[in-house]
Amino acid sequence: MEIRRLRPQDANAYLEIRLEALRTNPEAFASSYLEESGQTAEKYNERFAADDSFTFGAFNDSALIGVITLIPEKMTKLQHRASIVAMYVTPEKRGNGLAKELMKEAIKTAKTIEGIEQIHLTVVSSNAAALGLYASLGFKTYGHEKNALKIDGIYYDEELMVLFLNESIEN
Structure with a gap:
């Protein structure tokens, strides 16, 4: 397995895994499959060529099996903050530490960006696996947003979490 920053030539693979994520786990993302199904790979090609965000992919041979994006605030x-968004690992590859490796790559990158002191993320409150993963890396819940997402008439609460980089633990 290889984890690396995605490049413009990875845009088609990213679009495929992004749409899979939105179909498979709609409660984990603010965007919906319907909203993004009309997107083209060109959107991601441009994003991966830019220097204002960092999207990492986990590859098994040449197949993209996990992704995460780190976005420094502008x-x-x-500017002392960054956010983690669009974290996803394909269902068949979950439970093997891949999400933790992707998180560690994003955290490591954040530590190299001058001025970044904290990383923020949100996670659906019912996602015990993700909450446990983030807590194991030193993230702390600082807020709870009731009814943060509404999907087909069902509400989902979210935990707001932060990692202060000067307090992070190495795992």
């Missing part, structure tokens, strides 16, 4: 008053 606004002056928020």
